Amino acid sequence: MKAEQEILVSHQVLQVPFNYSAGPVAGKFLAALRDEKKILGIKCPKCGIVYVPPRGNCGKCLSSLKDWVELSGRGKIQSFTRINYQEPTHPAHPEQFILAVIKLEGADTGLTHLVGEVLEDELEVGTLLEPVFRDYRKGEILDIRYFRPVRK
Amino acid sequence: MTEQTKPEIGLLEISSPANFPYNYSCGRVGSFFFKALRDEKKFYGRKCPQCGKVYIPPRPVCGPCFAPTNEWVEVGPQGVLECFTVVSFSFLDPMTGKKRPVPYGYGLIKLDRADSRIQHFLSVNEASQLRVGMRMEAVFNEVREGKLSDIKWFKPVE
Numbered sequence: 001m002k003a004e005q006e007i008l009v010s011h012q013v014l015q016v017p018f019n020y021s022a023g024p025v026a027g028k029f030l031a032a033l034r035d036e037k038k039i040l041g042i043k044c045p046k047c048g049i050v051y052v053p054p055r056g057n058c059g060k061c062l063s064s065l066k067d068w069v070e071l072s073g074r075g076k077i078q079s080f081t082r083i084n085y086q087e088p089t090h091p092a093h094p095e096q097f098i099l100a101v102i103k104l105e106g107a108d109t110g111l112t113h114l115v116g117e118v119l120e121d122e123l124e125v126g127t128l129l130e131p132v133f134r135d136y137r138k139g140e141i142l143d144i145r146y147f148r149p150v151r152k
Numbered sequence: 153m154t155e156q157t158k159p160e161i162g163l164l165e166i167s168s169p170a171n172f173p174y175n176y177s178c179g180r181v182g183s184f185f186f187k188a189l190r191d192e193k194k195f196y197g198r199k200c201p202q203c204g205k206v207y208i209p210p211r212p213v214c215g216p217c218f219a220p221t222n223e224w225v226e227v228g229p230q231g232v233l234e235c236f237t238v239v240s241f242s243f244l245d246p247m248t249g250k251k252r253p254v255p256y257g258y259g260l261i262k263l264d265r266a267d268s269r270i271q272h273f274l275s276v277n278e279a280s281q282l283r284v285g286m287r288m289e290a291v292f293n294e295v296r297e298g299k300l301s302d303i304k305w306f307k308p309v310e
Contacts (some may be wrong), residue, residue, distance in 0.1 A: 006183060006187065007177055007178065007179070007183045008177075008178040008182065008183040008186050008187065008298045009175050009176070009177055009178065010175065010176055010177075010178055010299065011173070011174075011175050012173070012174055012175075012176075012246040012247055013171055013172065013173045013174075013246055013249040014171075014172040014173075014174065014246050015169075015170065015171050015172070015244040015246070016170040016172070017167070017168065017169055017170060017244070018167070018168055018170065019165045019166065019167040019168075020165065020166055021164070021166075022164040022165065022166050026164075026166070027164040030164055030166075031164060088171055088173060089169075089170075089171065139164050140166065
């Protein structure tokens, strides 16, 4: 018998692949990313709040939402951070993994997404960003590869 | 903005890979058991000093008595098939990360001198060829790593 002190470690991978139907509201938003490279918001007829990503009912007044708004895609950083550790589920490598909450022009809610083509210390709250779309898009939020600072 | 929705929008699916790799320590009792599989191709059970039950897989504490188990007892290598099934539904095996090839036989085997049962794959995947009470023995893999999958499966004793 080998060294009694040896403690073994069990390595396992729990996998729960699942699919769910996006539904008519998220579906339209994702299809617009995929087919038109456009970011759509949805507006509440009662309180005027424009939601992005869009939702079926207003969070404030519960009105049914169906008034779509095409947004420019540009927006300002409300907050940001860099994630500097690695997990298999992360969408980016630690050196380039900057997440921001972005207030898109024409929208009232913040959109969380990646920020690329820039170093963390060049960013600040209020930095103006624009989306960069992938060439091959599937109808998912990462059809937007990341947002990058608008450079004059 | 057009009111018409394209037909494929309603069918758009969001898919999530959702992989959760995890590691956990087998502990001293578990490590002893797995090392014996890996290095000696032997099964060891753990005995309760109070009720005398031999647990396999081994437990550091006896469930009914709450007494710490204190003795290793070699069990097997053969045992009795106490229950079995043939599985036709494949799922992602957390030990391998791959789908289990179906159909496969799976059963509970009470190894000689043990009081609890070990569950594992069976070499037979036809229910008509399996019978409660059959004597079984473990077939070990050539390459063993100190895991339950060091046992390839249990096969009927000829």
